[in-house]
Amino acid sequence: MKALITGCGIAGPAMAMALREAGIEAEIFEAYGKGAEGVGAFLNLASNGLDALRVLGAHRTVMAAGIPTPRMVMWSGTGKRLGEVANGLALDDGTVSHTILRSDLYRVVRDEAVARGITISYGKRLVTFEETGDRVVAGFEDGTWAEGDVLICAEGVHSRTRALLDPRGPRPRYSGLYGFGGITKVPGLPGEPGTYHMIFGKKAFFGYTVAASGETWWFANLPRRLGDEPADWRPALVEAFAGDHNATADLLRTADLGSGLPVYDLPPLAGWHRGRVVLIGDAAHATSPSAGQGASLAVEDAVVLARCLRDEPGHQQAFARYEAERRGRAERVVAYSRRISNSKAPGPVGRVFRDLVMPAFLRRAADQKSLGWLYRHHVTL
Ligand SMILES: Cc1cc2nc3c(=O)[nH]c(=O)nc-3n(C[C@H](O)[C@H](O)[C@H](O)COP(=O)(O)OP(=O)(O)OC[C@H]3O[C@@H](n4cnc5c(N)ncnc54)[C@H](O)[C@@H]3O)c2cc1C
Structure with missing residues (x-):
């Protein structure tokens, strides 16, 4: 065969x-x-x-x-x-x-x-x-x-x-979420290697883990209408996390965001x-x-x-x-x-x-x- x-x-x-x-x-x-x-x-x-x-x-x-x-x-x-x-x-x-x-x-x-x-x-x-x-x-x-x-x-x-x-x-079937993710070297996000931190934010979801190298491997899920894709996602992402009690929005102000993908x-x-x-x-x-x-x-x-x-x-x-x-x-x-x-x-x-x-x-x-x-x-x- x-x-x-x-x-x-x-x-x-x-x-x-x-x-x-x-x-x-x-x-x-x-x-x-x-x-x-x-x-x-x-x-x-x-x-x-x-x-x-x-x-x-x-x-x-x-x-x-x-x-x-x-x-x-x-x-x-x-x-x-x-x-x-x-x-x-x-x-x-x-x-x-x-x-x-x-x-x-x-x-x-x-x-x-x-x-x-x-x-x-x-x-x-x-x-x-x-x-x-x-x-x-x-x-x-x-x-x-x-x-x-x-x-x-x-x-x-x-x-x-x-x-x-x-x-x-x-x-x-579109899930209602756009996905983002990347690897960045930022101090400020607390965490130890081996653990994912999953944050159910007020407007969006953020997950990350800190590698032994000190890099932060992060991803974000942003609720959004399908096809509503701005040329620059940064303002929308920073705004979505700005009201949360953590340093997520700060990371997103500088991180390489890659391209947002509908999930x-x-x-x-x-x-x-x-x-x-x-x-x-x-x-x-x-x-x-x-x-x-x-x-x-x-x-x-x-x-x-x-x-x-x-x-x-x-x-x-x-x-x-x-x-x-x-x-x-x-x-x-x-x-x-x-x-x-x-x-x-x-x-x-x-x-x-x-x-x-x-x-x-x-x-x-x-x-x-x-x-x-x-x-x-x-x-x-
Ligand atoms: C943002 C995001 C995060 C994810 N996170 C996770 C995770 O944490 N854990 C997890 O397990 N899964 C995750 N997934 C899902 C995971 O990526 C998929 O389940 C997995 O890739 C499925 O493998 P696959 O080989 O079936 O399809 P794919 O990996 O999509 O591969 C399909 C391949 O087929 C090729 N192809 C397409 N059409 C044709 C054609 N007509 N002829 C020939 N070739 C073709 C494509 O080019 C591609 O190479 C995530 C997905 C996304 C989008």
């Missing part, structure tokens, strides 16, 4: 490596040129995602490129400490969630795939596909084609293949596969970043789909089993993350209510058992 994989973000290379472990040939086709490493400054790779990478023997290189971040402390914009929860649960070998630059994560998984003999072709944006009897043919924007037994779409939230599979299916998730799809084509990662179940799980789910998908393709008698059965194993979990995470995103942009009454109930909620969440479904999920190949 030969698998065509479209997309070389996180799901694509993980899929190719998992297939190789399962004895199935795979080739990756990426729309952009090498070095276009995706959007967003950094991300949280949760312990369950590292566990899935461990199945592929790729967790060590990823962890070496990141910083351990096992704890989260929550604050209100008024400066009240709301509580503390684990950011992931330590694996049996002590592995904890890591924070990693997005460009480093993409580079590491891509290089790892190449080192295992996987071919990646760049500048290959899928624009169409066709099933011809027992094969599937992918057509790219540059006029070239590729043929295989199955087409695995790892194209992310704005997937073209998903739209072709089900033109009337759900579209990505999306994906409502549940009617199905994740049709014929010889199947969706994985964000293309199947994009989640808003609030739960810090999108990348981890993508790697879990890859491991499970490779096992199903190896063990089931045909691709139809394999896709059906993969979807049956993965859909409930993925949709639960999307819904969970959406709830957190909504709590980042409440009205004034909602805000008071949130700050009142959150300590009790966090006390419950601090009980490790309640986080087990999220972080102790283990996939096998």
